[in-house]
Amino acid sequence: MDTPQEALNPPPVATGIAGLDTVLEGGLTANRLYLLEGLPGAGKTTMALQFLREGVERGESVLYVTLSETEAELREVAASHGWTLDGVHINELFPMGDQLDPDEQYTMFHPSEVELGKVTLAILAEFERLKPQRVVFDSLSEIRLLAGSLLRFRRQILALKQYFAGRNATVLLLDESHQLEQGLNAHTIVHGVVSLDQLRPEFGGDRRRLRVMKMRGRPFHSGFHDYEILTGGVVVFPRLVAADHRREPEVGTLHSGLDALDALLGGGIDRGTSTLLLGAAGTGKSTLAMHFVMQAAEQGERSAVFLFEESVHAMRKRSSGLGLDLDARIDDGTVMIQSVDPSELSPGEFFHIVREAVEQKQARIVVIDSLNGYLNAMPGERFLVTQLHELLSYLGQMGVSSFLLNAQQGMIGSMSSTLDVSYLADTVVLLRYFEANATVRTAISVMKRRTGAHERTLREMVIGNTGIEIGEPLRNFRGVLTGVPQDVADPPAAAGAVFTGSLGA
Template sequence: MDDSPDSLPLSATGITGFDDILGGGLPPNRLYLIEGNPGSGKTTLALQYLFEGVRKKEPCLYVTLSETKAELAAVARSHGWSLAGIEIVELVASEAELEPDNQHTMFQPADVELGQTTKAVLAEVERVKPRRVVIDSLSELRLLAQSSLRYRRQILALKQFFIGRSCTVLLLDDNTSAASDLQLHSIAHGVVSLEHLSPQYGAERRRLRVTKLRGQKFRGGFHDFNIATGGLDVFPRLVAAEHVEGREQRLLTGGVPEFDRLLGGGFDYGTSALLVGPAGAGKSSVAINYARAAAAKGERAALFAFDERAEVLLRRAAGLGMDLAPHIKDRTLTLQQVDPAELSPGEFAATVRRAVDGADGHAPAKVIVIDSLNGYLHAMPEEDFLTVQMHELLTYLGHKGVVTFLVLAQHGMIGSMQTPVDTTYLADTVVLFRYFEAAGEVRQAVSVVKKRSGTHERTIRELKLDGGIRVGEPLKAFRGVLTGTPTYDGGSETLMGPANV
């Protein structure tokens, strides 16, 4: 019988995101190493793998050298699972070994115990004849072996034993040895590393990486994951090049003709727009207006609010004449409040992807609003990679024909302002918002400084938010509006009356 990976179907793990990373699953009848510190999720992953085998009516065996069956049952219950269908073999120390009379022997205890442990494992495999096997954990075998040579020989012996027995084996290792055991990496057909990170503030972060998988293409790099009720939820690293699709050429208009004219007609589907300026200048209001306009046409818009509470956002939008409640009720607009301290970048990208694919129980989203990038930046444990991850996300959304609005608040109000991260080169369209002083009042201005997908106005227009979004005539009587301290060169006939109150 040919048991090569090319001739047999892959052994699915039952974890959708993990199978996606692996290219469909694990090549069957091979031995794999799952390593990670205690608490990183190895046992949960292994149980999910066996439950998938039970679902496919495959015999499954869990050999535990450290935890009791009761402890495994408690883990399963926490996820709403039952161990029915999985053969559990406990090879932990018995109560008899605690008796003083059993602590003295003429033989090296490790020599006896290692042989007995290995023999017991092999005997259970012969009895159950499983298709899927988990051995938890290798740290016990390592301690019993006492030397790296003896330990390697034991693992090689186990590997030889399982060859030809149609078993796919997961070896769990909790990394409690003083140094990384690369010898074991060379023996295993594949290696998966799980990491448990603790940032200085916020929720714990978990990520995994497939460091080796012989004979099969997989998605490399780190992938974020969570452990929730129901098991591991893995978020594969987004690779935009895998999602290239054709898209139609059309514009998204927002119902404010003057603003649309600034943009040369509107925002092109399949492009991204960066709305940048100081706090309170109107960036979020403009983004929400275009999301509402899409929802009014029956297209779903998804808003992700990092900085503002949902009820405040809805109340502020209603004050500008944009009642979002009907659209939320008919599910053409979804609003999700995001807590940066509780979210990993990989999870956020997966959440956006599910909205665009319609995998979150709603229609596929055609407009995405991220408000704001400042909040997203604070969600990043490694800020150096923000622009790289954002580039992949924007490229993916572009391939899907989505209009993406990114709100970015600058530090400062008037004059020289600093941007926390430069993403202007990533966006297809850049809309600049500014405060300026005129006629003894603080006013707002808007201009389009970049649009890759077509022509746009080069003018600077006044922006007013007073019961709605209004855009005035070009500010031809002023110079230096973008600096916040303009020079007056003419009359005030181009201004739109009193400033916002």
């Protein structure tokens, strides 16, 4: 007789942890033994309670076996998240007798010869009484100590695995970090392992991330995934993989509303491309990006602006002084502005916020202001440029136009950047201060455009109470990019040439 497909491939068991089911591509394989490990404070207990509460929501019988925390402590953890543990059966096996009473202490036998058997019988008796579909053991470290030896501990885990096999229970074992020598032995026994890791930067809050070390018989997203312990539970931010979001490329051009600027860009910004606005502080990078945002809002398109340095209040006030009615666009929902706390951010959480703006709120433009703040927000993180490349690839495949603002070091003359991402951007716009006639002026030029021809002249840019104005090409100056140009009485005819090919990809 053929075995039903449901029996061979039962539906996955949802963990109840936002984002983790995405990492596990649906959840855990039912009726298997799993290990959740991590250092104290990593969130193991919180995640275990979310796992059991999900079972209660689905009408399942659930059991929490605790050998290290009291029931009162577990209920305090739940209350801190605004939960109740109604429906969660707690089997408290701590403490084992009165260990402070000399008459209760063992003299002839090692505790492992007495207590481990008592604990095991108590656990199995409670399981037979409730017959739960979900079980949590907190924690393996206590069983390891009770076992007394590595061999006895391993055999105890094997015995638990064999006991639960065929009893329709999904079991979650909590343990300390896998770096402990004895902890590695449980890895070979269980069906899957989720490891929790903590980073402690010199400044700011702790960064937490998890990794699925092993998962038999089902696909999962490998690598590290950031997570946070918030009021309401653990939230996992799956690692962004741009290849998972491929779409047909969107055709069209994004305009700034300034004819001279669009001409400088060869007609405008191609949709789904990234633009790097590069220049010293105060040259007008944010204002330039906001012109594209406001013009898109005029067409009913939404934009998401992420501020790493400037506050939303300051942005609104400055835009109002430039004649840009940003307040109205924020009120009607076409422009979404969010300040990012640079000391409390992980790359995964930021990418999650961007994805929500794109996928749920339908943003067609994303502005990151600025990359300097992005870099400073995560000074201890490695591979930030690689992660940024993945983000830009994702936005491009979603048909979203992105603007990256990068403030160069210095004001006039020799300039440098702490984060060189010019090779990632499809278009690079350079803003520079220069001195002329005893005044400090600003020049704008397009240094690169992958997707077509662009104007290669240097033009003056003026920021006034009506926004940005782009002047004629600076044909009477030589050496504008040095900051101190020289007057040229009779400029050569070729100096005004425009709309030549791109400088390269």
